[in-house]
Amino acid sequence: MSSAISFNQVSKTFPPNVHALQSINLEVAEGEFLVVVGPSGCGKSTLLRLVAGLENQTHGSIDIFGKDSGQLAPQERDLGMVFQNYALFPHLSVFDNMAYGLQVRRESAPEIRKKVERIAQKLEILEFLRRKPNQLSGGQRQRVALGRLLARDPKIHLFDEPLGNLDPQFRAGMRSELARLHQERPRTTIYVTHDQAEAMTLGQRICVLRKGEVLQVGTPEEIYDLPSHRFVAEFFGSPGVNCIDGKIDKKEGSPSKFRSGSIQFPLPNHDMPTGSITLGIRPENWTLSAPENGAITGVIERVENLGDHRLIGVLIDDLNIFIKTTRSDFKEKDTVSISPQWEQAHWFERYTGKRI
Numbered sequence: 001m002s003s004a005i006s007f008n009q010v011s012k013t014f015p016p017n018v019h020a021l022q023s024i025n026l027e028v029a030e031g032e033f034l035v036v037v038g039p040s041g042c043g044k045s046t047l048l049r050l051v052a053g054l055e056n057q058t059h060g061s062i063d064i065f066g067k068d069s070g071q072l073a074p075q076e077r078d079l080g081m082v083f084q085n086y087a088l089f090p091h092l093s094v095f096d097n098m099a100y101g102l103q104v105r106r107e108s109a110p111e112i113r114k115k116v117e118r119i120a121q122k123l124e125i126l127e128f129l130r131r132k133p134n135q136l137s138g139g140q141r142q143r144v145a146l147g148r149l150l151a152r153d154p155k156i157h158l159f160d161e162p163l164g165n166l167d168p169q170f171r172a173g174m175r176s177e178l179a180r181l182h183q184e185r186p187r188t189t190i191y192v193t194h195d196q197a198e199a200m201t202l203g204q205r206i207c208v209l210r211k212g213e214v215l216q217v218g219t220p221e222e223i224y225d226l227p228s229h230r231f232v233a234e235f236f237g238s239p240g241v242n243c244i245d246g247k248i249d250k251k252e253g254s255p256s257k258f259r260s261g262s263i264q265f266p267l268p269n270h271d272m273p274t275g276s277i278t279l280g281i282r283p284e285n286w287t288l289s290a291p292e293n294g295a296i297t298g299v300i301e302r303v304e305n306l307g308d309h310r311l312i313g314v315l316i317d318d319l320n321i322f323i324k325t326t327r328s329d330f331k332e333k334d335t336v337s338i339s340p341q342w343e344q345a346h347w348f349e350r351y352t353g354k355r356i
């Protein structure tokens with residue numbers, strides 16, 4: 001697939017010296033749904049605003065369908081944006097909000113009516129076409145904002161936390177609606193969110209940003225199974241990977257050990273480098289059992305019943321580990337043994353956080 005949007009060494013600095021984006025290299029393929037995810041302030045909105053032409057980068061270039069965006073005025077970029085706060089015209093009816101882009105393009109009135117009604121039907125807002133935005137609920141307004149974009153159907157769709165204001169149930173519904181619409185009409189899409197679950201479920205690929213830098217770009221499977229950085233490991237999953245700082249010790253004639261404070265895990269793998277390291281194990285990759293001699297034991301601090309599984313917080317000395325289990329026979333204050341499923345272990349450099 002050819003590149004629709006290409007970031008080449010893009011940096012954005014706001015005065016006096018806020019480095020919102022630093023040397024971003026990123027390709028978005030034509031028709032791809034790319035989710036950009038990261039914590040508050042990492043530069044997600046800035047990245048979108050650069051594509052939209054609402055800001056200019058300080059360094060580097062952005063190509064849109066092979067043209068340098070510096071040569072393209074915002075209205076020449078054939079893109080549409082949906083924000084968290086809807087940004088609907090308050091004085092226009094839902095119909096006119098959705099028709100606006102088509103009227104600007106001077107499409108005929110019957111054509112406009114046909115398009116708006118078809119999209120409104122899909123989004124189940126047909127009955128609201130005469131209302132003004134302030135006569136709608138948040139979820140309905142969100143659908144109007146989406147409908148406005150879909151009616152105009154630009155080549156590039158930009159979403160900035162569009163489901164941020166919705167309640168969790170409605171969010172899930174809109175998420176599958178967006179995924180379905182994209183499957184039907186695969187437009188090049190950049191979708192910004194700080195919600196890892198939204199990123200995992202919507203993105204064909206995910207770009208993880210932290211402090212203005214790209215940490216990893218990959219499919220949801222790659223991001224979950226092979227996090228390139230400790231931050232990515234801790235960010236994805238609910239909760240994320242348990243990361244334990246420690247050291248690997250090797251002694252002649254005895255198995256290598258991973259040591260964190262007073263806790264020692266014997267390692268099955270003898271090829272591990274010695275020295276400072278961070279061990280990462282997902283909550284679903286621990287085995288919990290009744291206390292056994294020689295095993296690592298801890299005390300259950302908290303049990304959360306999440307219906308189909310339980311999330312168990314185990315305290316081992318001063319180390320807190322979260323473990324997911326489908327077993328229901330563990331209680332708070334029980335002493336238990338835990339062991340990592342070593343084949344699922346992630347190892348990171350202790351000081352840089354990079355995957356080893």
Ligand code: ATP
Binds near residue numbers: 040043047
């Ligand atoms: P959030 O999830 O909270 O919306 P974000 O990841 O979208 O955050 P941005 O809005 O892109 O982050 O902001 C990135 C950084 O740039 C932040 O530190 C922010 O304070 C700063 N910033 C954004 N816009 C401006 C501006 N116009 N002037 C100065 N600093 C700005």
